[in-house]
Amino acid sequence: MRKIRVLYLLVMVPVVLAPLAAVAQPSGVPPTVKDKAQIEAAVAAQAAPTQQAKPAPAPPAAKKPAAKKAEVKRTEPIVPAYSGIREKMAVIVFYVWLWFSIAVLIYFLRLWIKEADRVYKAKYYEPEESPRKDNPMAPVLGD
Amino acid sequence: MKIDMKKLAAWFDDRLALTPIFKYMTKKEVPQHEHSFWYYTGSSILLFLFIQIVTGIMLALYYQPTLEGATDSIGRIMTELPLGWLIRSVHSWSSTFMIAFVMIHLLAIWFTKSYRKPREATWMTGMMLLVVSMVFGFTGYLLPWDDLSLSATKVGTNIPMAIPVVGKWVTQFLRGGGDVTGDTLTRFYLFHVCILPLVIFAILAVHILLVQKEGMSVPLKDEIAKKKVPALPFWPNFILREVVIWLVLLGVLLTISLAFAPSLELTADLMAPAPEGVKPEWYFLFLFQTLKIFPANMGPVTGEFVAVVLILIAVVAIFFLPFIDNKPEGKKGKLIQYLGVAGLIYAIVFSIWSLL
Numbered sequence A: 001m002r003k004i005r006v007l008y009l010l011v012m013v014p015v016v017l018a019p020l021a022a023v024a025q026p027s028g029v030p031p032t033v034k035d036k037a038q039i040e041a042a043v044a045a046q047a048a049p050t051q052q053a054k055p056a057p058a059p060p061a062a063k064k065p066a067a068k069k070a071e072v073k074r075t076e077p078i079v080p081a082y083s084g085i086r087e088k089m090a091v092i093v094f095y096v097w098l099w100f101s102i103a104v105l106i107y108f109l110r111l112w113i114k115e116a117d118r119v120y121k122a123k124y125y126e127p128e129e130s131p132r133k134d135n136p137m138a139p140v141l142g143d
Numbered sequence B: 001m002k003i004d005m006k007k008l009a010a011w012f013d014d015r016l017a018l019t020p021i022f023k024y025m026t027k028k029e030v031p032q033h034e035h036s037f038w039y040y041t042g043s044s045i046l047l048f049l050f051i052q053i054v055t056g057i058m059l060a061l062y063y064q065p066t067l068e069g070a071t072d073s074i075g076r077i078m079t080e081l082p083l084g085w086l087i088r089s090v091h092s093w094s095s096t097f098m099i100a101f102v103m104i105h106l107l108a109i110w111f112t113k114s115y116r117k118p119r120e121a122t123w124m125t126g127m128m129l130l131v132v133s134m135v136f137g138f139t140g141y142l143l144p145w146d147d148l149s150l151s152a153t154k155v156g157t158n159i160p161m162a163i164p165v166v167g168k169w170v171t172q173f174l175r176g177g178g179d180v181t182g183d184t185l186t187r188f189y190l191f192h193v194c195i196l197p198l199v200i201f202a203i204l205a206v207h208i209l210l211v212q213k214e215g216m217s218v219p220l221k222d223e224i225a226k227k228k229v230p231a232l233p234f235w236p237n238f239i240l241r242e243v244v245i246w247l248v249l250l251g252v253l254l255t256i257s258l259a260f261a262p263s264l265e266l267t268a269d270l271m272a273p274a275p276e277g278v279k280p281e282w283y284f285l286f287l288f289q290t291l292k293i294f295p296a297n298m299g300p301v302t303g304e305f306v307a308v309v310l311i312l313i314a315v316v317a318i319f320f321l322p323f324i325d326n327k328p329e330g331k332k333g334k335l336i337q338y339l340g341v342a343g344l345i346y347a348i349v350f351s352i353w354s355l356l
């Protein structure tokens, strides 16, 4: 039981930490485009994975800075899209990692469930029959 | 350093009186039978609600509920903030999943008749949760403040107008004036991030408390036959099985959110005419279509009025369903079962129809 939990934790920690590490990276999709004017052009240039291809890049006039600051008025919708083979591969790798982690976690959970069911069937924690009748937290904390 | 778990547990127990809670959890049992699978729907909703809270707080860190800032702030979240597009996508998809699971949960309880005595109040608080969840969706839809969301909100907030006497007031209250403006955005935001979360937690607390008080229902036929249904301890046997379901749901949610991230249209123009093909969120489609099929005028009243009244009657009837279906094992019980199936078919057909 304890071993299973240690293994479980070993898997769980990277599973939880990996997305956090990813969030800490200053990148999003499309990671290569950082400002809105760029994204318009980038989005228009490639077809989104889920949406139709967008019309040709915005006319240069639309990208000129407005009167005061460098605030650009958007003329095209923002459509998240994976640009280039590198990002497409990254998503596929992420999917594989995600489902592999889930499969591993479920594998350990199933062992844990089997053990919990066995302990229950053996009436290990039944008040009259349990050697641990004085410890109400035993089923919670394992031990 | 080796941490003595027992000592640590005893320390917490001393301060927080955890023993009765643990005792309860270890004693709580979940019946095991052919419909047990549906017991997982409630906790799946909780998972999505949790995700909504986490991603919602993350979005609220940067979202600006103003006419000038709303769309651009979401644009910034999507293009400048690390994984902002994904957080937005997860928030959007998780809301869809949450409402879908609320509906599945409701239908499962309808078809297994788990609302029967003594669980009437659990059902009624559940109905309130359904309405609150849908209002969550409705208020959230306006927040990007693009053409589509503006028009959908205009149409949606116009519906109460069909009700005589109070209708106009309700519409004005929802919009914060005669028309959808920046004031509407402010109050929708307030509802979405403050009032509705408070309301949902208050109702949810009662709902869960009632579920704990009554325990999980057993199938009607076993109850009638007074058969003892085998059960599993909630902790850890049942909760571990729930975790398996949560993991799979999380995987599906992330997979879909990554592949189908929502886009952002242009900022809404208050002066522009409504765009073609305004559609509400999927869970309102069947109601939307119902309103559309009624003729403009039906004698002395408008068709919309008749539709709104019929919908309200249906909602009230469903709210009081446990009292209407007071003999679930009899003929009336069967009829209500068929009505449930008819309602489901109606909702699916009308939703598809509205998309055609």
Ligand code: HEM
Binding pocket: B038, B039, B040, B041, B042, B043, B045, B046, B049, B102, B105, B106, B109, B114, B115, B119, B122, B123, B124, B125, B126, B127, B129, B130, B133, B204, B207, B211, B215, B216, B217, B218
């Ligand atoms: C935010 C929405 C909701 C949440 C988070 C929620 C949560 C839960 C949970 C955790 C349970 C116990 C496990 C289970 O049976 O699945 C439960 C049971 C129940 N819920 Fe909900 N629920 C929600 C909405 C609803 C709705 C819309 C209805 C019906 C109108 C409803 C009616 C019931 C009933 C009658 C039970 C008892 C089932 C039994 O004893 O077999 N709930 N709910």
